[in-house]
């Protein structure tokens with residue numbers, strides 16, 4: 001199975017991603033190089049360019065980005081982004097299942113956002129080994145950690161057995177092969193930093209959760225798509241495992257009604273990881 005992402009979905013999440021991401025890790029990264037350096041940067045699973053739009057203006061150095069993705073339409077959108085003059089961009093249509101990293105000489109920075117839940121252990125192992133070998137920095141944002149919750153109007157997590165059951169199914173669905181070997185799903189949020197550390201990198205993590213409070217109309221389109229996506233994945237997983245799935249439609253309707261009535265919020269856990277070569 002290959003992972004396909006709609007530009008609409010990526011656009012809906014972009015402003016929420018931007019608020020959630022760790023500014024502190026980006027600042028620490030920016031301080032790593034003298035301002036007059038020209039950085040070579042590779043963005044894995046770049047999609048329509050959201051990671052570059054967020055990070056490029058935060059790095060004072062001039063930059064050449066290679067945006068890697070297997071979806072040419074998303075990359076065409078990314079290439080049309082207006083960025084500061086010190087930033088140049090090249091798109092590379094490639095399947096990231098076929099390593100190695102693009103770039104000769106090796107890049108100064110390899111980055112990705114919302115990507116590693118799709119990746120396998122083997123891919124992360126190879127990435128960590130290459131970063132350490134070539135002394136590249138890594139900034140990997142917004143890896144889902146599996147801790148999402150439905151919130152009541154006061155912001156407290158709902159204690160709801162159906163939601164628990166749905167989350168378990170969804171997290172197992174995340175671990176199906178998405179075209180890059182068996183996906184780690186939410187396990188990636190723990191495996192990625194551990195693996196980078198084991199390869200000898202100096203690793204710092206920060207939480208970067210989404211918080212979509214009940215009653216914020218501007219967040220309803222994103223929350224609506226999240227609920228629909230969770231329900232669809234859970235349904236597929238239940239069918240795949242031969243489990244009952246009929247209740248999932250009822251769960252979805254119940255939560256959608258609460259969302260539209262301004263009575264339901266959502267939170268989604270993520271982590272950001274900065275990995276620097278040991279001095």
Ligand SMILES: C[S@@+](CC[C@H](N)C(=O)[O-])C[C@H]1O[C@@H](n2cnc3c(N)ncnc32)[C@H](O)[C@@H]1O
Pocket residue numbers: 002003004005010044045046047048049050051068069070071074094095096097112113114115118178179180
């Ligand atoms: C959740 S999206 C994140 C996109 C972007 N980084 C962002 O933050 O908006 C995951 C991206 O990984 C890309 N992708 C998934 N599997 C891939 C593969 N095997 N090779 C290359 N890109 C892949 C998808 O096309 C998609 O753009």
